[in-house]
Amino acid sequence: MEKFEIPKEVRPYIDALRALMPTGITAAPSLEKSPLIDLEVVQNEVSPSASSLDKATAFVKAMCQLVSSSHPGALMGKEKDTARLLFGLDEWAGIPSRQRYDEVAKLYDKRWKWENFRKEPLDRHLYAVYLALHRSGRLSKGDDRVDRTSILGLDYKLVDFDITYRMPQRDGDAREELEVREIEALRDGVTSWRARTRYWGKSADSGPDTTLFGAGELRITADTPILGAGGTRGRAYVTEVVFPEPLKRGERIRFTLLKRQAVAMPELIRPEWQDCYTVTPALPIDRVSIRVCFPKKANPSDCWHFEGLEDWLVPGVSSDANRLEADLGNSIQQSWTNPTMGTSCGIAWRW
Incomplete structure (x- = not known):
């Protein structure tokens, strides 16, 4: 934020x-x-x-x-x-x-x-x-940095990545991230999926509690505090899901992760400040969808989506071309097809 x-x-x-x-x-x-x-x-x-x-x-x-x-x-x-x-x-x-x-x-x-x-x-x-x-x-x-038809050295791609980010409704509640992934193996013998997650502020003293829904074994292989520019405190952790059986090339597996973390409301909501939920693909993704659910009594003054931005440009700025309106459930959603690897897409808001 x-x-x-x-x-x-x-x-x-x-x-x-x-x-x-x-x-x-x-x-x-x-x-x-x-x-x-x-x-x-x-x-x-x-x-x-x-x-x-x-x-x-x-x-x-x-x-x-x-x-x-x-x-x-x-x-x-x-x-x-x-x-x-x-x-x-x-x-x-x-x-x-x-x-x-x-x-x-x-x-x-x-x-x-x-x-x-x-x-x-x-x-x-x-x-x-x-x-x-x-x-x-x-x-x-033209984006010629990545040839999606001849990816070399990667074990798998994401066919589908669906994220729901729910903010707490009141102080003391946990924030939740529900992440649904469908993986397709790009070679024989793929045994696991793993990803590194990083965030700033928002109860950086410890990482979230994570639960796996689906076949396989969940592992948190790293979890450490980090410091950003100006001494901003954050956290980085690595999540791994080991599959029940190695995947063959073209075989798919689908699983869900639920992450819950207690966060004080002032760390999430601060008038006139902005925040965002970002995905930066490090591997091919056919489709990614992000849904952000806000507290019922805390409406952002502005919401927008962004895509294809380098880290130093995130989250861009709201305009008539990318502005989003919250639905009746006080949430916003945006989807992307084949987002560019190495750049960020996501949803941003200003309180």
Whole structure:
């Protein structure tokens, strides 16, 4: 759990986007020297020997595509309209900044002035623009880091991974994680499944109590405290399920783990702070689904999903393109097909 903060690696790009706002992108005198022209979405469109002018032109094209409803990965709804106004795109090209800024504020609240928007709401929007550019770079390049049809050296893949994360309803109750996995062997003689889990805060003095439902033997082969950046306390543990009989290639087995852990409510719920439930595949997964169940008397102010993000970008930021609404049971759910190995997908929320 943490407050919203732009990752330090991204801050130079956010500042560079902010510098384009007063004149609009097409009239910005500093664009050819901006770090924005070195983004992957630009590099994929120009030759290695391209001039700064060619790169700047490619960046303008990328930004125009972000506000085009027909382009994959484009901004949506209010974020799209905000970007058009802030960066002087389409019919807003050449319009004075003060007029554009006033229109932006009105998009969010008719009573707002620019001063209401220019702090955290602006940071959140610029971060959403950066993430859209980041995704567009991946889309234009294509994800060729993993060939799922010729995985070498792996014992198995996950056919299905279904997670239900239930928060306690009151202080003193346990939080629960119900994890259902279906494993398919990729070679003969697969004897077990194992996974490493890591979390920060949330009763890090000891790991959860874990129960196996299904055939096999449960083992916790490691369980240790860890320290993160700034001295944040956490915990890492390794869970293993030994199968009753070795699996043959193509054979499948399904089992369920229930993890229960007592966590004080203030460690889970803190007004204006954000949290997330994340899956980072270290092996192929055909389908993963996450369901988060909130306390009935504690509704998040915002929920969203994210996918394809490196650790330092998790959990992204909420936008019209990825926002989720809680159902009548005060829970949210999202599923992914073939999530990219080595990057994270998940559900995030802000209290």
